[in-house]
Amino acid sequence: MRHFLLGLFTAVLFAGSIKAQTKNLEKIWEAKEDLPIPESVLYKGDTKELYVSLIDGVGNVKDGKGGIAILNLDGTMKNANWVTGLNAPKGLAVFKNTLYVADITAVVSIDLPTGKVKNKLEIDEAVFLNDLTVDNNGTLYASDTRTNKIYQIKNNRYELYIENATSANGLKWINKDLFVLAGTELWKIDSKKQITIVAKGLEKVGDGLEPIGNGEFIATCWAGIIYHIKKDGSIEKLQDVQGKMNTADLGYNPQKRIIYIPTFNQNSVIAYQLK
Numbered sequence: 001m002r003h004f005l006l007g008l009f010t011a012v013l014f015a016g017s018i019k020a021q022t023k024n025l026e027k028i029w030e031a032k033e034d035l036p037i038p039e040s041v042l043y044k045g046d047t048k049e050l051y052v053s054l055i056d057g058v059g060n061v062k063d064g065k066g067g068i069a070i071l072n073l074d075g076t077m078k079n080a081n082w083v084t085g086l087n088a089p090k091g092l093a094v095f096k097n098t099l100y101v102a103d104i105t106a107v108v109s110i111d112l113p114t115g116k117v118k119n120k121l122e123i124d125e126a127v128f129l130n131d132l133t134v135d136n137n138g139t140l141y142a143s144d145t146r147t148n149k150i151y152q153i154k155n156n157r158y159e160l161y162i163e164n165a166t167s168a169n170g171l172k173w174i175n176k177d178l179f180v181l182a183g184t185e186l187w188k189i190d191s192k193k194q195i196t197i198v199a200k201g202l203e204k205v206g207d208g209l210e211p212i213g214n215g216e217f218i219a220t221c222w223a224g225i226i227y228h229i230k231k232d233g234s235i236e237k238l239q240d241v242q243g244k245m246n247t248a249d250l251g252y253n254p255q256k257r258i259i260y261i262p263t264f265n266q267n268s269v270i271a272y273q274l275k
Contacts, residue, residue, distance in 0.1 A: 023228050025238050025272040028258065031071055034080035038069075038262035038269055040131075040208070041251035042092040042099075048073050050251060050260055051082075052269060053089035053101060060128055062087040062104060068115075073253070075271060082115050091131030091171070091249055095138045102129040102142055107153060123151055123158050131208075131249060133171040133178070141178055143168040150180065162193060170209030170219065170249065181206030181219060186229060199233040204242075208249035210259065212274065218259055220247040226261070 036056035043050055050071040057065040066086035070078040091102040098118070101108040105126040109119040123129065128146035135141075140153040145167050152161040170181035178189040184202040186209070187195050204221035211217050215231035224242035227235050241247065246264035253260070257274045 022236065023238060024275045025226065025259070026275055028271040028273055029075040030268050030270045031075040031077070032268045033077050035069060035262075035267050035269060037264055037267060038248070039088075039090045039264060040092050040249035041260040041262050041269055042094065043251040043253045043260060044094060045253065045255065049078065050269070051092055051099060052262060053092055055088045055090070057088060059088045059090075060104060066103070068092075068099070068101065068110070071269065075269070083110055083117070085117075090129070091143070093132040093134045093140065095134045095140075100132050100134065100140055102132050104129060107132065107140065107142055107158075119156065121153065121156055121158065125149075125160075126151070130169045131171045133173045135173045141171055141173065143171050143180070145169050150178075162189065167205050169205070169207050172209050172211060172217075174211055179209060179211075179217070181209050186217065186219065199229045199235055201235055202227060203237075207247070210250055210252035212252065212257070213254070218250065218252065218274070220250050220261065222246055222248055222264065226250075226259075 036054050038052045039055050040053040041050055052069045054067050057063045064085055066089045068083035069080050070082045072078050087104050089101045089103045093100045097112045099110040107121045111118050126144050129142050130145045131143045133141050142151045148165050149163045150161045151158045166183035168182050172179045176191055180187045185200040186198040188198050189195055204223040206219050207222040208220040217229040219227045224247050226239040226247050228238050229235050245266040248262045248264045251260040259272050261270045
């Protein structure tokens, strides 16, 4: 199967060289209140809120300690216990009035107006669901980093979408394509499941992925690196705090060009202005 997938690589847009830095990050605020092991941040512009998944324990243990907090856009706490009783929640995605959460082996559906869990879809083969994204029709995609697989979820049913996606984590659906942080590479998967390597050469395995317009992305590595991926596939390192803090699955405010970084073991979320 690996050889088959390799045969689907239709192009390598760039070999991942690191060029001179053209963008910078300026710290705006850091939220440290009641954020036990934040893994993912989702920006919701219409309500001016940040949803933060909180592991509050071990990342692969079903201990019921995890939850979702809500921050205001200035970093103040709005609701530290908006959802409780999850296990080790990670990636987040929103479609209409539902927030979807990757929770180890399940995708949990939460009603946004009430904060109540509506459904929990167990993916039997899953080991470590990590990120989620949703297309324009409400179809979900979930990455399983430990098994190198991506699942498609439609009408509360799941199926294997693609395998051999090395350490698949950050996902983002854009137009008709699925973008995936696969190990140290950024992939684009089209409707025929043909794979294009958009960029490669990340120093560590990728975590969070957000488009910033004009075919460009911000990508994080959990180890403590933030990258700018340009349209031509070249990459530039915006921040390297390895050994000091983690940089997990970021959120992005496209109107004000602000990124929100969950620091995982440092129990905070940091907002940076992208310049």
